[in-house]
Amino acid sequence: MYRLIRPLMFALDAETAHAATIAALRLKPLRPLPRFAPCLASQLAGLTFPSPIGLAAGFDKNGEVPDVMLGLGFGFVEIGTLTPRPQDGNPRPRMFRLVEDQAVINRLGFNNQGQGVALERLGKRDRRGLVGVNIGANKDAENRIADYVTGVKAMAPVADYLTVNISSPNTPGLRNLQSGGELVELLGAVAAARSPQGPPVFLKVAPDLEHGDHDRIVRAALDARIDAMIVANTTVSRPPLASPFKSESGGLSGAPLKTLALDALRLFRNASGRELPLIAAGGIASADDAWARILAGASLVQLYSGLVYHGPGLARTIANGLAERLEQRGMSSIADAVGSG
Numbered sequence: 001m002y003r004l005i006r007p008l009m010f011a012l013d014a015e016t017a018h019a020a021t022i023a024a025l026r027l028k029p030l031r032p033l034p035r036f037a038p039c040l041a042s043q044l045a046g047l048t049f050p051s052p053i054g055l056a057a058g059f060d061k062n063g064e065v066p067d068v069m070l071g072l073g074f075g076f077v078e079i080g081t082l083t084p085r086p087q088d089g090n091p092r093p094r095m096f097r098l099v100e101d102q103a104v105i106n107r108l109g110f111n112n113q114g115q116g117v118a119l120e121r122l123g124k125r126d127r128r129g130l131v132g133v134n135i136g137a138n139k140d141a142e143n144r145i146a147d148y149v150t151g152v153k154a155m156a157p158v159a160d161y162l163t164v165n166i167s168s169p170n171t172p173g174l175r176n177l178q179s180g181g182e183l184v185e186l187l188g189a190v191a192a193a194r195s196p197q198g199p200p201v202f203l204k205v206a207p208d209l210e211h212g213d214h215d216r217i218v219r220a221a222l223d224a225r226i227d228a229m230i231v232a233n234t235t236v237s238r239p240p241l242a243s244p245f246k247s248e249s250g251g252l253s254g255a256p257l258k259t260l261a262l263d264a265l266r267l268f269r270n271a272s273g274r275e276l277p278l279i280a281a282g283g284i285a286s287a288d289d290a291w292a293r294i295l296a297g298a299s300l301v302q303l304y305s306g307l308v309y310h311g312p313g314l315a316r317t318i319a320n321g322l323a324e325r326l327e328q329r330g331m332s333s334i335a336d337a338v339g340s341g
């Protein structure tokens with residue numbers, strides 16, 4: 001089906017096609033949650049994930065279609081990034097399909113309707129299926145750390161988990177929150193803002209880090225009781241690309257991010273041992289890609305750009321492929337495979 005629709009979507013500019021997709025998904029009647037092979041289920045941070053394949057942040061920024069996406073075969077859906085106040089983001093065009101590279105470049109800049117609107121929407125869900133809420137800071141925030149504290153407090157009641165996103169390249173200076181003192185201060189403030197009964201908190205990092213950063217970030221995360229890390233967001237680096245859009249500024253995702261994201265995952269696994277669960281993202285578009293991340297130490301994976309090129313059936317295809325690989329190797333669960341490569 002997606003093969004038929006794809007040329008129509010690709011005739012539109014990337015952001016218009018995305019808006020049309022969300023509008024169409026909103027009209028879809030809700031399906032019951034899919035059943036996954038029992039071997040795909042796993043526990044992380046006190047939550048039971050029925051499949052390790054999640055929808056990465058950025059697709060459903062405003063929490064308009066989380067249940068539709070769960071119905072399409074994702075084991076969990078991360079909405080956002082949501083900032084305390086609504087904001088427009090950067091001027092258009094700001095999202096580009098690099099078809100020759102199976103990639104996307106975006107410099108959206110946290111365009112979103114704000115946490116209040118999403119809170120109301122999510123409050124109406126019946127909460128079958130896991131939905132995480134990714135939070136960020138407004139571009140014009142006087143105190144960025146205070147924006148994360150606001151997000152933790154506001155969104156905790158409707159989130160199965162929260163993701164502290166300090167790795168978007170499209171809000172100037174945001175990634176500085178990953179550096180030494182600022183990270184410790186931010187994570188300390190987040191730890192103080194969360195309640196013991198509240199949802200687990202994940203930290204999403206960039207793939208563009210320097211030698212030594214991985215150990216430092218893991219230490220800060222463990223000290224602040226972060227429950228898992230998402231590795232990684234888009235990259236500001238530019239591996240060789242063929243598309244005419246290759247020089248657009250912003251974060252690159254999709255196939256060219258794959259090696260970089262896998263390398264970053266391995267570095268975080270080395271830095272954290274088994275102490276801090278890892279969630280892999282970046283260039284995952286097949287069961288082989290997801291399997292490689294799991295063997296390298298990821299407990300769960302997320303994807304976004306692969307959907308653009310392969311359509312919404314991708315989550316199911318990958319889940320089935322993982323179940324086959326477990327069976328071939330005589331493993332009874334995903335947990336057996338995590339880090340076994």
Ligand SMILES: Cc1cc2nc3c(=O)[nH]c(=O)nc-3n(C[C@H](O)[C@H](O)[C@H](O)COP(=O)(O)O)c2cc1C
Pocket residue numbers: 056057058059061080081095104106108110134165168204232233234253254255257281282283284302303304305306
């Ligand atoms: C158009 C677009 C918008 C995105 N917006 C966000 C966002 O708001 N917050 C976030 O944490 N990540 C965002 N991401 C990053 C993805 O969640 C993911 O980390 C990254 O794209 C790598 O995965 P992929 O190669 O499967 O796309 C965005 C990605 C794309 C392509």
